[in-house]
Amino acid sequence: MARRPPITNRVRELREANGQLSQAALGEAVGVTRQTIIAIEQGRYSPSLETSFRIARRFGVGVEDVFGWEDE
Amino acid sequence: MARRPPITNRVRELREANGQLSQAALGEAVGVTRQTIIAIEQGRYSPSLETSFRIARRFGVGVEDVFGWEDE
């Protein structure tokens, strides 16, 4: 699990759709730092399921509406 | 994130429903160890999203069919 994980995400998309929510604001809303949001948006690593749930719920959607699985 | 996370899981349930798949066999199927499966079943920590996806897909279901969010 050191590679870029086979996971896609639409965080940026959702963030922009949601009233220009900044990375910092989203981070604060879900309890992680700005840098964590950046890393997730860039797909640098696979977040914890907990962080994933918090982000999804912040946008009022399901986990798989935010993160996708690239079948490998 | 050191506490028991607000996440429920039905891994054991799915495992038993699926032809008596052992913890070891599930671990091998998704690329983690037996101890990791045990810890996840017991809710000791929040798995990575990647591991969550692999487990869900092994059972042919979505992430939220395996893991649930306890609204806090």
Add this chain to the structure above:
DNA sequence: AAGCGGTGTCAAAAATTCTTGACATCAGGG
């Protein structure tokens, strides 16, 4: 020109997830 919010990067450290190996228990079969 100076200030501001937003995004990005980097590096080191803290925290968490996952592995390895060992040992224990229990149920079932031979």
Add this chain to the structure above:
DNA sequence: CCCTGATGTCAAGAATTTTTGACACCGCTT
């Protein structure tokens, strides 16, 4: 009985995620 498979525990370490703090760049406004 003894063996085996399945589950569980523990502890130490490896690997990964997340934090902290710093600095840079851009576009915008004043």
